[in-house]
Amino acid sequence: MLTKEERREIEAETRRYEQKQAASVEALKIVQRHRGWVSDEGVRDVAELLGMTTAEVDDVATFYSLIYRRPVGRHVILLCDSVSCYVVGYEQARDHLRRRLGVDLGGTSADGRFTLLPVACLGHCELAPAMMIDDDVYGDLGPDSIDAALAKYE
Amino acid sequence: MEQPLTRNIRADGEPLSLQEYEKAGGYQALRKALKSMQPRDVQKAVTDSNLRGRGGAGFPTGKKWSFVPMGDQAPHPKYVVVNADEMEPGTFKDRILMEGDPHQLIEGAILGAYAIEADVAYIFLRSEYKRSAERLARAIAEAYKGRYLGKSILGSSYNLELRLHISAGRYMCGEETGLLNSIEGKRAIPRNKPPYPQTSGLWGKPTVVNNVETFSCVPHIVNNGPDWFKKLSHTEDGGTKIYGVSGKVKRPGAWELPMGTTMREILEDYAGGMRDGLKLRGVIPGGASTEFVTPEDFDVKMDFDEMQKAGSRLGTGTMIVLDDHTCPVGMVLSLEVFFSRESCGWCTPCREGLPWVVDILQGLEDGRGQPGDLELLDMHIKHLAPGNTYCALAPGAMEPLAGALRHFQGDFEQHIREKRCPWK
Numbered sequence: 001m002l003t004k005e006e007r008r009e010i011e012a013e014t015r016r017y018e019q020k021q022a023a024s025v026e027a028l029k030i031v032q033r034h035r036g037w038v039s040d041e042g043v044r045d046v047a048e049l050l051g052m053t054t055a056e057v058d059d060v061a062t063f064y065s066l067i068y069r070r071p072v073g074r075h076v077i078l079l080c081d082s083v084s085c086y087v088v089g090y091e092q093a094r095d096h097l098r099r100r101l102g103v104d105l106g107g108t109s110a111d112g113r114f115t116l117l118p119v120a121c122l123g124h125c126e127l128a129p130a131m132m133i134d135d136d137v138y139g140d141l142g143p144d145s146i147d148a149a150l151a152k153y154e
Numbered sequence: 155m156e157q158p159l160t161r162n163i164r165a166d167g168e169p170l171s172l173q174e175y176e177k178a179g180g181y182q183a184l185r186k187a188l189k190s191m192q193p194r195d196v197q198k199a200v201t202d203s204n205l206r207g208r209g210g211a212g213f214p215t216g217k218k219w220s221f222v223p224m225g226d227q228a229p230h231p232k233y234v235v236v237n238a239d240e241m242e243p244g245t246f247k248d249r250i251l252m253e254g255d256p257h258q259l260i261e262g263a264i265l266g267a268y269a270i271e272a273d274v275a276y277i278f279l280r281s282e283y284k285r286s287a288e289r290l291a292r293a294i295a296e297a298y299k300g301r302y303l304g305k306s307i308l309g310s311s312y313n314l315e316l317r318l319h320i321s322a323g324r325y326m327c328g329e330e331t332g333l334l335n336s337i338e339g340k341r342a343i344p345r346n347k348p349p350y351p352q353t354s355g356l357w358g359k360p361t362v363v364n365n366v367e368t369f370s371c372v373p374h375i376v377n378n379g380p381d382w383f384k385k386l387s388h389t390e391d392g393g394t395k396i397y398g399v400s401g402k403v404k405r406p407g408a409w410e411l412p413m414g415t416t417m418r419e420i421l422e423d424y425a426g427g428m429r430d431g432l433k434l435r436g437v438i439p440g441g442a443s444t445e446f447v448t449p450e451d452f453d454v455k456m457d458f459d460e461m462q463k464a465g466s467r468l469g470t471g472t473m474i475v476l477d478d479h480t481c482p483v484g485m486v487l488s489l490e491v492f493f494s495r496e497s498c499g500w501c502t503p504c505r506e507g508l509p510w511v512v513d514i515l516q517g518l519e520d521g522r523g524q525p526g527d528l529e530l531l532d533m534h535i536k537h538l539a540p541g542n543t544y545c546a547l548a549p550g551a552m553e554p555l556a557g558a559l560r561h562f563q564g565d566f567e568q569h570i571r572e573k574r575c576p577w578k
């Protein structure tokens with residue numbers, strides 16, 4: 001069931017569009033912000049409020065890469081694997097992160113602190129190689145700058 | 155050299171507040187348009203300026219707007235959408251404009267909306283641009299307070315709502331009709347054209363979609379006139395262009411320069427040439443979906459028509475540099491992994507073809523290359539050509555592959571012959 005807070009936030013979004021369904025992406029993001037990820041129950045909750053079928057909402061939920069249909073760690077690392085980053089050292093950055101976190105791309109560290117995901121170009125190619133942790137972008141990644149960035153998150 | 159789009163952007167990167175933007179001449183173009191120009195006059199100024207869309211395809215902006223039904227009989231609400239999805243790998247120009255001068259984009263969007271008599275405007279922003287989101291939200295609130303948005307803008311009879319829509323990932327959301335589906339809360343798969351969005355777009359109503367940089371040019375055209383805008387450029391296409399360079403150059407970055415500046419000038423004078431000890435082998439000139447250009451063609455002027463003569467496209471004008479210590483096959487593999495992962499899966503050649511291409515390229519990199527692989531790649535280039543797929547993603551994916559096969563065929567053959575990647 002949606003909490004009061006979730007319901008209030010989603011209803012505010014529906015007023016910004018001509019039709020309720022248009023708020024589905026935002027609604028899923030709201031659920032994700034409150035619960036960490038979007039479970040089957042989350043999909044059903046959104047569907048009910050927006051007058052959509054669960055299949056319709058799941059269609060949307062599984063399309064957008066930043067809606068997580070599986071649990072993630074406390075922080076999400078989006079590591080850019082696109083071309084500018086590839087050219088200047090994406091593979092080294094990836095391998096360093098793999099070693100530090102003990103997981104491969106798609107995995108969550110054993111302590112539940114980080115989930116490591118690949119992402120398309122972050123639009124910070126002049127700072128390549130680049131990654132995001134939660135809302136912050138880090139560029140010019142090397143072993144030291146990666147370690148310094150990771151240390152900021154509990 | 156005039157740099158209208160970036161002249162207000164400060165070195166410390168802090169955006170202009172409404173007061174600062176007004177002091178720098180901001181919202182004068184909107185005042186002028188509402189006071190002394192009909193919507194059609196704004197359209198005409200933009201048409202006469204030879205402004206071509208900066209989202210990658212270069213469609214003439216005024217012409218695009220001219221297809222929207224106008225007047226009392228036209229269906230309403232009409233919509234304007236700012237395409238701020240910016241997910242083309244190698245591209246980071248729109249971010250600079252949104253972070254540095256958000257009011258310029260907002261004024262451009264209001265003028266575009268006025269020109270087609272739109273009622274609602276959306277800015278479709280990619281989720282990862284958190285700083286842009288914050289700054290745009292603040293600037294939109296300021297613009298409402300200043301009566302540049304909302305009911306009877308600046309005391310005129312014109313009304314406009316502007317809303318910020320923040321996406322949730324996927325490159326396909328940037329494709330014009332995929333974007334419209336996405337705003338409607340659906341998967342970002344493309345729509346059949348015709349009908350074009352100008353007559354049937356968001357919720358079936360007339361809609362114009364333009365890129366951030368395109369809209370950012372409009373206040374300057376209205377203020378200074380089409381002739382001034384044309385003269386900013388070295389070529390027929392009007393205006394300046396935000397060019398960018400990434401890869402192993404000395405100073406990666408972006409610069410506003412006259413449209414038609416040569417690749418050589420940008421690479422050498424602005425990007426500072428290659429890092430010490432490296433040689434430049436080729437450049438993808440305008441984001442991931444453009445063909446490689448090699449140094450013998452670096453004197454070509456970077457505009458929409460001239461780049462085609464060099465066998466490539468201007469695209470987004472943000473170059474990605476290949477150096478002689480980087481494997482061209484690996485670079486193309488990285489590109490195709492991107493396209494394959496981002497394919498929306500709607501049509502077969504793209505959904506099935508791109509993973510196959512990735513598989514072949516991965517095989518070459520892992521030492522599993524076989525005779526016949528290059529012919530298979532060529533076959534895909536033919537099958538995924540324009541006209542065979544619903545949208546331009548798949549043909550775009552083939553451009554860097556075709557360019558690499560043409561210019562770096564020896565590298566591909568060496569991978570097959572030696573059964574390994576020579577760079578590893």
Ligand SMILES: Cc1cc2nc3c(=O)[nH]c(=O)nc-3n(C[C@H](O)[C@H](O)[C@H](O)COP(=O)(O)O)c2cc1C
Nearest residue numbers: 207208209237239240241328329330364365368546
């Ligand atoms: C797969 C794909 C992704 C695209 N992504 C973007 C984008 O992020 N931003 C953009 O402005 N145009 C993008 N485009 C181009 C748009 O479809 C459209 O042509 C453009 O927004 C029109 O604006 P313009 O005329 O001002 O260039 C993309 C096209 C395709 C095929």
Ligand code: SF4
Nearest residue numbers: 498499500501504545
């Ligand atoms: S070309 Fe690819 S991205 Fe475009 S509609 Fe077809 S499957 Fe989708």
Ligand code: FES
Nearest residue numbers: 080085121122125
């Ligand atoms: S390619 Fe990595 S930020 Fe653009």
